[in-house]
Amino acid sequence: MMIRIICFFAKICNRLHIKGDGEEIMATIRDVAKLAGVSVATVSRVLNKNGYVNNKTEEKVLKAIAQLNYEPNAVARGLAGKQTGTIALILPDIANPFFPEMARGVEDVAQAYGYTVILCNSDDQGHKEKSYIEMLKKKYIDGIIFASNTLGQADVEQMRRNNIPLVVLDRAPTRQLCSVIRSQNYEGARLAVRHLLEMGCRKIAHIYGPQELITAKKRLLGYEESVKHFPWYTPSLMVPGHFRVDGGLRAVKELFEKHPDIDGIFCGNDLMAIGALKGLYQLGVRVPEDVALIGFDGIGLTEITQPELSTVAQPIYEMGSLAAKVLIETIETGVTEPRLYELEVALVARDSTKRRTEA
Amino acid sequence: MMIRIICFFAKICNRLHIKGDGEEIMATIRDVAKLAGVSVATVSRVLNKNGYVNNKTEEKVLKAIAQLNYEPNAVARGLAGKQTGTIALILPDIANPFFPEMARGVEDVAQAYGYTVILCNSDDQGHKEKSYIEMLKKKYIDGIIFASNTLGQADVEQMRRNNIPLVVLDRAPTRQLCSVIRSQNYEGARLAVRHLLEMGCRKIAHIYGPQELITAKKRLLGYEESVKHFPWYTPSLMVPGHFRVDGGLRAVKELFEKHPDIDGIFCGNDLMAIGALKGLYQLGVRVPEDVALIGFDGIGLTEITQPELSTVAQPIYEMGSLAAKVLIETIETGVTEPRLYELEVALVARDSTKRRTEA
DNA sequence: GGGACAAATGAAACCGGTTACATATGAATG
DNA sequence: CATTCATATGTAACCGGTTTCATTTGTCCC
Known part of the structure; x- marks a missing residue:
């Protein structure tokens, strides 16, 4: 009884916008x-x-509205309208230096369009991705940007059935079920090798990334196609580095055991190039005097090494911002027609590939 | 009329879980x-x-539930229960290498507790923060982790009035209205200077960060207190570097014009140390032979420079994960009693401060 | 004058949950 | 035996919006 009275008063107070504790x-x-x-x-x-309202x-x-300082409740809106103004960004690991810039691109655009971004780290593990997707579905997320690598065909189809717009970064367009954004990995690799050749390299090795990743595969292919007709070419010039710094370091040592006469290395990404640079330093090999070194991606770290690293730069920020734009467009127009965007890469020549003494 | 019939059928279909397009x-x-x-x-x-249910x-x-593959709708739950299982992380810029690791710490813990993280880049601009907070409030966010720098007393009080739990990173406890997590900036600075002295430095400069930031201020203070009794000490040994790479580079050149005899530099953060390293290289000054260099923060970048940078490492990941833990605890228990957590820093001695020839 | 139609508005259902309250049953207690 | 209480369940209000549909009024045109 007492409780009832209290509740009654509480309601009155609510209606009058009075609260004891401010x-x-x-x-x-x-x-x-x-x-x-x-x-x-x-x-x-x-x-x-919308609808008719008299002036x-x-x-x-x-x-x-002004007088009450009223703001519509987004959750109620979400429930009623099934749109929450929220998108998710699923990536392997935000701590991987490649992703923060991309995330920033996504967030900037989302923010500009009034959307909010949920961050998900998948560690490239399928079960984590699935559990994220479950959760996101429950939360009426409006769409997902997928920069993770373990997304399967089945998942894409499921998303489609659930009517969740999807934009995918750097994935093979497996029967093109959703929009894909990627950059010219093959062309970029050829660019890198050509650059090394122009800088006078005579024997070029490649440190490659995980071949499950389409990006790593394309870059390896670009390397192979560029060098396979040279007499010095041999498969053992290609060594795995797992897209990681330590992988690059180890790979370079392995390379130099087999081929001490290498004078150029093309790394499948910048992290491995950084590792390679470290490894070369430990081996007493000078860069670029003895060996020219070039990476791929164009992450900021390439500017802080000594020497600064040449690289094939992807427009990382733009990849993120474009992904967000495409996704939001899909969400708002409801048009699902999948498109493929292939962004251009650019050779950034820095000190690590400076021309050695003219031959 | 026709429409009505169609609607009717649509409803029937809904109830029967039938849909034409799968x-x-x-x-x-x-x-x-x-x-x-x-x-x-x-x-x-x-x-x-909760409540009584017969077995x-x-x-x-x-x-x-199993038969229907039922999953409760999180938005409806949010509306009814005013809890959305979502927290926000507001930071200046995820592209700043300091933050990704912290964000990862936050996200890991959030994920473990079933929460979702919204990412917000404030660029340290008050109006962006405010507009984020407005949006987050509308979305019934459960709590906010604030790693941005422009949060004012008034904002904190407003959040309190709105009953939004708040955890703040690296801010002065202005009348301790919410939990704060920070690390031993002052002590860390003293640690850095002592290390330089032990390594044989005789004249130590300091490149400091923006003095609006409590962290930068404390580190400067720690430097001053450690060196002010030395005969060589003079205020012009302290130069601003804005916590940025280019700032560190410029600062080091300014320093060497005034004091060519410096043999140790303590940088207020790692980014400036990286810039300083670059500047020293350009000046032809060798590290650590001519000048020992130490940074602050312990970001990953310090391991990829040549030489590797010594630094005073904060437990960045832990700061993030602790923040998330504290926030979620606050959310779930409803206890608002603010607490202060001061985390320990650790000296990481690497090559950039290797002892020069014994005096 | 009457039908068609645009403009303006409100009542009520709906989105999909949570929860206060009412009710019913059976066991334990005095 | 009446009372109390723990167990078990349902009804309906509620969270705070959107939207369908009905209704009213006014204008235009034949």
Whole structure:
């Protein structure tokens, strides 16, 4: 009984926007309607600028909104409209230096369009991705940007059935079920090798990334196609480095055991190039005097090494921002027609590939 | 009329979980209730494990849930319960190498507790922060981790009024209104200077960060307190570097114009140390032979320079994961009692401070 | 004058959950 | 035996929006 009375008072207080401890009570659309002397439907029409509303009425409503400091509740909107203004970015690991810039690109665009970004680290593990997707589905996420590597055909189809727009970064377009954004990995690799050749290299090795990744594969292919007709070419010039710094370091040592006469190395990504640089330093091999070194990706780290690393730069930020743009467009227009965007890469020649003494 | 009939059929189809294009229809709690032959309240009780439910009944409900592949709708839950299982991480810029690791710490813990993380880049601009906070409030965010620098006293109080739990990283505890996590900046600075002295330095400069930041201020103070009693000490040994790579590079050149006899530099963060290293290389000054160099933060980049950089490492990942833990605890227990966590820093001695020839 | 149609508005259903309250049963207690 | 209490369940209100549909009014045209 006592409790009932208390509850009753609490309700009165809520309605009057009074609270003992100074806590703010959010006004609801019904409060606005009451104050403006109209129905909630009309307020909703004013808010969403749809349907017919008389000018005078609109003014009254706007005044009430201002007076109550009213902000529509996004969760209620989400429930009613099944759109939450939230997108998810699933990537392997935000701590991998490749991704922060991309994430920034995504977030900037999302923010500009009034969307919010949920960050998910998959560690490239299928079960983590799945559990994220489950959770995101429950939360009525509007769309997903997928920069992780273990997304399967089945997953894409499932997303499609669930009507969740999807944009994928750097994946093979397996029967092109969703929009894909990637860059010219093959062409970039050829660019890198050509650059090394132009700088006077006579025997070029390649440190490659995980071949499950389409990017790593394409880059390896680009290398192979560029050098296979040279007499010095041999498969043992290609060594795995797992896209990691330590992998690059180890790979370079392995290379120099087999081929001490290498004078150029093309690394499948910048992290491995950094590792390679370290390894070469430990071996007492000078860069670029003895060996020219070039990476791939164009991450910021390439500017802080000594010497600065040449690289084939992808437009990382743009990949993120474009992904967000494409996704939001898909969300808002509802058009699902998948597209493929292939972005250009650019050779960034720095000290690590400076021309050695003219031959 | 025709439309009405179509709608009617659509509803029937919905109820029967049939859809023409293979699109999946999510079952609702009412579907489960109907199938199990109980009320929605009972289903809800089973889901939330609260209230009394008979074992037999529970089984029936669970079976129905499994049969329908039912997943409770998080948005509806959020609306009803005012908890969305979402926290926000507001930081200046995820592309700044300091933050990805912290973000990873936050996300890992959040994920473990079933929470989702929204990423916000404030660029340290007050208006961006405010607009984020507005948006987050509307979305019934459960709590915020604030690693940005422009959070004012007023904002904290407003959050409090709005009942949004808050954990702040690296901020001064201005009348301790929320939990704060920081590390021993002052002590770390003293550690750095002592290390340089032990390594034989006789004249140590300091490149400092923006003095609006409590962290930068404390580190500067630590430097000053450690060296002010030396005869060689003079204020012009302290030069600003804005916590940025280019700032460190410029600062080091400025320093060497005024004090060519410097033999040790303590940088207020690692980015500036990287810039300083670059600057010293350009000046032809050898590290560590001519000048010993140490940074602060312990970001990964310090391991890829040549020579590797000594630094005072903060437990960056732990700062993030602890922040998430504290925040989620606050959210779930509702206890608002603010606490201060000061984490220990550790000296990481690498090649950039290797002892020069014994005096 | 009456039908068609655009403009304006409100009542009520709906989105999919949670929960306060009412009710019913059976066991334990005085 | 009446009372109390733990167990079990359902009804309906509620969270705060959107949207369908009905209704009213006014204008235009034949």
